[in-house]
Amino acid sequence: MIHRLSTPILVAVAAIVFAGCGGSGSASGDEPLRVGLIPNENPEEVEAQYQPLEDYLKKETGGEVELSVPTTYNAVVEAMVSGELDLAYFGGLTYVQARQRADVHPLFTEVNPRTGTTKYRSVIIVPSGSDVEKVEDLEGEDFAFGSVSSTSGSLYPSIMLNQAGIDYRTDLGEVVYTGGHDTTAQAVANGRVAAGGLEDRILYDLREEGIIEKGSVRVIEKSDPIEGYPWVVRDALPDKDEQELTDAFLGIEDPELLDLLRAEDYQRVRAGDYDYVEEQARKLDLIAEEQ
Known part of the structure; x- marks a missing residue:
């Protein structure tokens, strides 16, 4: 953030x-x-x-x-x-x-x-109207990461996918690297991809600032706490x-x-x-x- x-x-x-x-x-x-x-x-x-x-x-x-x-x-x-x-x-x-x-x-x-600690989380989001309910449902689906070097926009979404039995390198559809958390959120909100990963604090800010419409996306998974x-x-x-x-x-x-x-x-x-x-x-x- x-x-x-x-x-x-x-x-x-x-x-x-x-x-x-x-x-x-x-x-x-x-x-x-x-x-x-x-x-x-x-x-x-x-x-x-x-x-x-x-x-x-x-x-x-x-x-x-x-x-x-x-x-x-x-x-x-x-x-x-x-x-x-x-x-x-x-x-x-x-x-x-x-x-x-x-x-x-x-x-x-x-x-x-927001957290009262040095920690924050990564989240995987989908469009609100999506049929996807859990990470396991994302096999073969298009997915947006932020930068390839982002902790909460790339690494932790990959960890969550891996924990669900999905290898981000081989088991997804089209993999998009948007370069930033805000762009990832917008790609999911407008249906460009089936899901995406980003930092939770930035997602909250984007909603509050009206950059993405409230109710346009929903969280299906949260990571373990990440050091700041x-x-x-x-x-x-x-x-x-x-x-x-x-x-x-x-x-x-x-x-x-x-x-x-x-x-x-x-x-x-x-x-x-x-x-x-x-x-x-x-x-x-x-x-x-x-x-």
């Missing part, structure tokens, strides 16, 4: 990284702080949402900040691997893909107001700066600020919190086996 970033928080992020990170990809001297975000909804809309924050950070820090929302999830991973990003907001799957090839680690994730989207940094970030960055997020108390972030709070996460994601991604060919 895309979250609005708060200006005070990212001022702290910028100041910390500007002061502490040297070398390629960090704002030492005139170098910008480079922040990447996965495009789990329309990239242009996400970038527009973050533009005021970028402008504010440039003004307040006197330095350059580059916030980018590439057109694909994989592009964010590649940017982190190649040293073109200092800080990235990943999904669980994109994080484990990145950690196979780069020295990175997660710091924290948000406590979401991690904020990930390069291992090269000095320990002192990393701690200051973590304290900045975990110390937020302003309710208006938290509302802007769509968070109740922030909590630490560890690399091990995403080991199940990696295990299942390997099993389902969504991450390459190490050579």
Whole structure:
């Protein structure tokens, strides 16, 4: 789910990284702080949402900040691997893909107001008028995933299908990768596909915002809880700066600020919190086996 970033928080992020990170990809001297975000909804809309924050950070820090929302999830991973990003907001799957090839680690994730925890779920939806009642009924049917690298839009729907005895690689009809949760929901709502998988929180938002009509789709399966989207940094970030960055997020108390972030709070996460994601991604060919 895309979250609005708060200006005070990212001022702290910028100041910390500007002061502490040297070398390629960090704002030492005139170098910008480079922040990447996965495009789990329309990239242009996400970038527009973050533009005021970028402008504010440039003004307040006197330095350059580059916030980018590439057109694909994989592009964010590649940017982190190649040293073109200092800080990235990943999904669980994109994080484990990145950690196979780069020295990175997660710091924290948000406590979401909808769930009261750091966890969320993936759901499989069908058009409201569909005869499909359970996942097992989807064998041979057309199915929409989000990005192939999406945790709740690709990996967990594949897990749910697998648990129902359906291999997404061989047992479905046409398989469509829409690139985003919003597009998946629309593909199901308009009957383009028989079913699709996406993040539950985004589905609720799409209904509330009128992007898909209420009552146009229904949920036939929910996944087990999924650990939240991690904020990930390069291992090269000095320990002192990393701690200051973590304290900045975990110390937020302003309710208006938290509302802007769509968070109740922030909590630490560890690399091990995403080991199940990696295990299942390997099993389902969504991450390459190490050579």
